Amino acid sequence: MNGQQAPPTADTAKLAGELRVALAQLVRRLREQADGMDLTRSQSSVLLRLERDGAATATALARAEGVRPQSMAKIVRALEAAGLVGGAPDPKDRRKTLLSITEAAREEFRTGRLAKEDWLTRALDTTLSAAEIEQLASTADLLRRLAQSP
Known part of the structure; x- marks a missing residue:
């Protein structure tokens, strides 16, 4: 290949639509399984970012999340009130x-x-055959690559 990709075919476009629907359904089912935190998407996103990237200032979080500093302040206050986020002085400043x-x-x-x-383990064991589980295992890397593509 010369670095250019061929335009999507009708089959590729159909597959993209089917994957979008199936993955959205799976994500919804997974979200249903976790009782506990009743957070907005913005609050969840900030928590996940702090977990993944480590401590950050509210200004840095606002920039990374693409929101105004005032909006981030509101998100942080809600997370602090829920006991999910804490603050400490920055040792550098x-x-x-x-x-x-x-x-x-x-x-x-x-x-x-x-x-x-x-839940997913039970669903795999009760819904799919051993051959189907093996087939699905081979697609996990492909889905990960798709998720990381630009």
């Missing part, structure tokens, strides 16, 4: 506050992920 997730948030993530994985 004591005028700033570094926000990080609390142990309570870490525990919510652990239990939520376990509930989702338990």
Whole structure:
């Protein structure tokens, strides 16, 4: 290949639509499995970013999330009130506050992920044959690559 991709065919476009619907349904089912936190998408996104990337200032979070600083302040206040985020002075600049997730948030993530994985394991075992599970296992890397594509 010369770096250019061929335009999508009708089959590729159809597959894209089917994948979008199927993955959205799966994501909805997984979300249903985790009791506990009743957060907005913005709040969840901030928590996940702090978990993945580590402590950050509200200004850095606002920039990374693409929201106004005032909106981020509201999100952070709600997360602090829920005991999911805490702040500490930035050791490099004591005028700033570094926000990080609390142990309570870490525990919510652990239990939520376990509930989702338990449900998915049961669904795989009761819905698919051994051959289908093997086939699905071979697609996990392909889905990961798709999720990471530009």
